[in-house]
Amino acid sequence: MNASVGQTRLETYLDRAASRWPDHTAVLDGTGQALTYRQLHDLAGKVGAFLTARRVGRGELVGFMMAKRCEAVALMLGTMRAGAGYVPLDRDAGPGRIRQILGDCGVRILFTDEDALAQLHAAGLPGGGIATVVLPAAGPGSATRWAAALHTPDPPKPTPAGADLAYLLYTSGSTGMPKGVRVSHGNAISFVEWASIQFNITTKDRVAGHAPLHFDLSVFDVFATIRSGATLYLLAEHLAADPRRIPDFLAQHHITVWYSAPSILGMIAERASLAVGNRLRLVLFAGEVFPVAKLRRLTRLWPHPTYYNLYGPTETNVCTFARIPTPVPEDRTEPYPIGHPCSHCAVMVVDERNHPVPEGQPGLLCVAGPSVVSGYWGIDHDPRFFHHDGRRWYHTGDVVCSSADGFLFGGRRDRMVKRRGHRIELDELEHALGRCPDVTDAAVIADTTQPSAIITAFVVTNGAPMTQIGLRSFCRTELGPHLIPDRFIHLDALPHTTTGKIDYQGLRRTCS
Structure with missing residues (x-):
C-alpha cells in the first residue's frame, strides 16, 4: 500500500478508512462488541462534538480510564477530532500515581466506566474540577447506546494542526514522579507511516491489540490498523496476561499480526503444548531483551511468521529494527541486535560528553528525526534533548555498540552499578x-x-x-x-x- 499523501493528523486516517472501507470491521473487543469503520467514525465524531461543545480544544487534554473496549478507541480519535490530546490512565496503577498524573496534566474531563469509577472514588479521586463521564456497561450495542447519550448538535469544527499534541503517555521519571511524554500528531505519523509500509499492513490483516492503551506499543496497534483499513482485536486485560489462552485466541480470530513485549511471548514459548495452529505472518516484539533460548523455543512453536526485534523509547517511538532469522540457530547464545535505524530516524553513538565515538566502540545511543518528541509535559527543558550539527537529538541513556548486523544492545546506563x-x-x-x-x-x-x-x-x-x-x-x-x-x-x-x-x-x- 502506498503511503498516505499529505497526512498530518492521526484522526484523518479514520476519515480515509471510513470513506474507503465503511463496512469493514474496524475494531472488536472482548465483550463481543464490534464496530465498522463507518460506526467508529460516527462515534468519534460525536465524542469530538461533545468535547467541543464543552469548550475542550487545542492545547487541552482529556483523560480516560476504563477497560479495553471499542469505545476507548473512539475516545482517542474523538478527542483528536476536538483538537485536544488524550491521556490514558492505567487502571492497575496505585491511587498515588493516578493522583499525581491527574494533578500534573490538568484534565477537565475524565471518561470512565462503572468499575473504574468505583476504584477512583474509593481512593478519593478524581478530585474537584474534573468532570467524569461514565460509559454504559461494555457489551454488544453499548457503543450505540453511548452514542445516543452523547447526542450534541454539531458545533463549529476546530482547525487543528499536525504540530498539536496527540496524546500524553506517562513513564516513570528518575525523580520518582511520573513524566508525561508529549507526542504530537507529526511525531506519531512519522512512525505509523514507516511501520505500516515496512510491515505491509493491509485490509487483510487482523491485528492483536495486546498492549494496554497507556503503553506506547498501542500506537502501532490502533493507528497502523486504521491507517491500513485492517481489523483490530482488543485483548481484554485478563486474557492479555494469560499465556495459556493466547494461542487459542490467535487461532479463533485468525490473527495475522502480533506486537508485544518479549515476556509474554517467552511465557508462551515455555508451554510447548500450546502449539495451536494460527495464521500469524508477523511477530513484532519490543521493550526489553528477548532471551535467545526463549526466542528459539518460540520460533519452533510458531515457525511460519516473520520475526522482528524493534527498539525505541517512548520519546522516539521505534527507531531501530532487526529481522530475526528463523529458526534461531542452536549455537546462538547472545541476544539479537536491535538492528539498523528506521528510515525516518537518524542515530549516533556518543560518550558522556555527547561527542561521537569511533565505529565499533561502545557508547550511548542518541536519536533524531520527526518521531522525536518535543519534551515532557510541564517541563521547559530536559538535558536529554540537545542540539548537535543542526539537529535536535534525544539521549536514550542506552549503551550500544555498532556491528555489521546493527547495534548491539548493552543495557541501560542506569542498569550499571559498581561493586x-x-x-x-x-x-x-x-x-x-x-x-x-x-x-x-x-x-x-x-x-x-x-x-x-x-x-x-x-x-x-x-x-x-x-x-x-x-x-x-x-x-x-x-x-x-x-x-x-x-x-x-x-x-x-x-x-x-x-x-x-x-x-x-x-x-x-x-x-x-
Whole structure:
C-alpha cells in the first residue's frame, strides 16, 4: 500500500478508512462488541462534538480510564477530532500515581466506566474540577447506546494542526514522579507511516491489540490498523496476561499480526503444548531483551511468521529494527541486535560528553528525526534533548555498540552499578543466568544505597532443585568471581507490569 499523501493528523486516517472501507470491521473487543469503520467514525465524531461543545480544544487534554473496549478507541480519535490530546490512565496503577498524573496534566474531563469509577472514588479521586463521564456497561450495542447519550448538535469544527499534541503517555521519571511524554500528531505519523509500509499492513490483516492503551506499543496497534483499513482485536486485560489462552485466541480470530513485549511471548514459548495452529505472518516484539533460548523455543512453536526485534523509547517511538532469522540457530547464545535505524530516524553513538565515538566502540545511543518528541509535559527543558550539527537529538541513556548486523544492545546506563571497584552490568548477569540449564527466568536488581552495590538475583527454575551453591558455581564459571550476585531468591514466576515487562519495582518490594 502506498503511503498516505499529505497526512498530518492521526484522526484523518479514520476519515480515509471510513470513506474507503465503511463496512469493514474496524475494531472488536472482548465483550463481543464490534464496530465498522463507518460506526467508529460516527462515534468519534460525536465524542469530538461533545468535547467541543464543552469548550475542550487545542492545547487541552482529556483523560480516560476504563477497560479495553471499542469505545476507548473512539475516545482517542474523538478527542483528536476536538483538537485536544488524550491521556490514558492505567487502571492497575496505585491511587498515588493516578493522583499525581491527574494533578500534573490538568484534565477537565475524565471518561470512565462503572468499575473504574468505583476504584477512583474509593481512593478519593478524581478530585474537584474534573468532570467524569461514565460509559454504559461494555457489551454488544453499548457503543450505540453511548452514542445516543452523547447526542450534541454539531458545533463549529476546530482547525487543528499536525504540530498539536496527540496524546500524553506517562513513564516513570528518575525523580520518582511520573513524566508525561508529549507526542504530537507529526511525531506519531512519522512512525505509523514507516511501520505500516515496512510491515505491509493491509485490509487483510487482523491485528492483536495486546498492549494496554497507556503503553506506547498501542500506537502501532490502533493507528497502523486504521491507517491500513485492517481489523483490530482488543485483548481484554485478563486474557492479555494469560499465556495459556493466547494461542487459542490467535487461532479463533485468525490473527495475522502480533506486537508485544518479549515476556509474554517467552511465557508462551515455555508451554510447548500450546502449539495451536494460527495464521500469524508477523511477530513484532519490543521493550526489553528477548532471551535467545526463549526466542528459539518460540520460533519452533510458531515457525511460519516473520520475526522482528524493534527498539525505541517512548520519546522516539521505534527507531531501530532487526529481522530475526528463523529458526534461531542452536549455537546462538547472545541476544539479537536491535538492528539498523528506521528510515525516518537518524542515530549516533556518543560518550558522556555527547561527542561521537569511533565505529565499533561502545557508547550511548542518541536519536533524531520527526518521531522525536518535543519534551515532557510541564517541563521547559530536559538535558536529554540537545542540539548537535543542526539537529535536535534525544539521549536514550542506552549503551550500544555498532556491528555489521546493527547495534548491539548493552543495557541501560542506569542498569550499571559498581561493586568493589568493578563495573557490573545487571543485564549481563540476567543473560548469564538465563543460560543456566535449569533456569527458565531470571531478573537482577541492585541496592546502590551502600558504598558497594548489593546485587540480588531472582530465578525461576523448571522444577529441578537449584541450590545457592550451584547458582554461584555457574556464575563463577560464566562470569568470574566479581560478578556473582550477593544473594539468590527463588520465585515461582517473575512479576510483570501491565505492559508485559518485568516488574523491577515489585522485585524491590520483595527485598524490602
